[in-house]
Amino acid sequence: MIEAVVFDLDGVLIDSETLWEQLRRELVAERGGHWRPNSQQRLMGMSTPEWARYLSEDVGVDLPPNEVADVVVDRLARRYAEGLPLLPGAVEAVRRLGARWPLAVASSSPRRLIAVALERAGIAGMFRVTVSSDEVAHGKPAPEVYLLAAGRLGVAPTACVAVEDSSNGIRSGARAGLSVIAVPRQSYPLDPDALALAAVVLDGLDALTEEVILGLGKRRVHEAASGDST
Numbered sequence: 001m002i003e004a005v006v007f008d009l010d011g012v013l014i015d016s017e018t019l020w021e022q023l024r025r026e027l028v029a030e031r032g033g034h035w036r037p038n039s040q041q042r043l044m045g046m047s048t049p050e051w052a053r054y055l056s057e058d059v060g061v062d063l064p065p066n067e068v069a070d071v072v073v074d075r076l077a078r079r080y081a082e083g084l085p086l087l088p089g090a091v092e093a094v095r096r097l098g099a100r101w102p103l104a105v106a107s108s109s110p111r112r113l114i115a116v117a118l119e120r121a122g123i124a125g126m127f128r129v130t131v132s133s134d135e136v137a138h139g140k141p142a143p144e145v146y147l148l149a150a151g152r153l154g155v156a157p158t159a160c161v162a163v164e165d166s167s168n169g170i171r172s173g174a175r176a177g178l179s180v181i182a183v184p185r186q187s188y189p190l191d192p193d194a195l196a197l198a199a200v201v202l203d204g205l206d207a208l209t210e211e212v213i214l215g216l217g218k219r220r221v222h223e224a225a226s227g228d229s230t
Helices: 017-030 039-043 048-058 065-082 090-098 111-121 144-153 167-176 192-197 210-226
Strands: 004-007 103-107 129-132 160-164 179-182
Touching: 004 144, 017 039, 017 048, 017 065, 039 048, 048 065, 065 111, 090 103, 090 210, 103 111, 103 144, 111 129, 129 144, 144 160, 144 167, 160 167, 167 179, 167 192, 179 192, 179 210
Parallel strands: 004 103, 004 160, 103 129, 160 179
Antiparallel strands: none
16 A cells, blocks of 8 residues: 655656756856766755765866855745746646645755745645655765655655656655655656666656546555565
């Protein structure tokens, strides 16, 4: 049985991955760094200290990590204030599932941005728990952020569903023991190994229905009865 649903934020509820990439690229260009072809894929899922350190030390931004983080987060907060880039069906999906299950957010964004995004979307009250990767030692693809979200919900990870868009997010949810629903973005294709970890792949949030969640619950019961955890 599924007892809770845990949403990622960036790329699932808000179309912010392109904004993150744009603002990070801008800072790299401004401060003498060298953006690499795989930088965005590597950054997706990192906690704030992790990605700030990567930009400062690996990409060559001539600022200490804490200043890198402050600049990027401040710029993104201003962009959210100008207009939140909600993804189609995001609010409806949250309200639809929140009417039946407790909800959480497990995001790589700092808590400040999580709060701004959910408040501006008008759905902050729908989430019982919000967790940032900044609260754990390692961001996605490590499982820690999902384990913390499930713990705060008071629900076993195996009784939770994660809704994710990125390869590292899917890996994180699966490693924590959650059933993962992938809602991938065409601009950031999933790695084959991550795609294989998703229990369900959807084209968009309009397809994220109660029936999909209930179907995953039935699958979990069958796996438990048969002793198959794959």
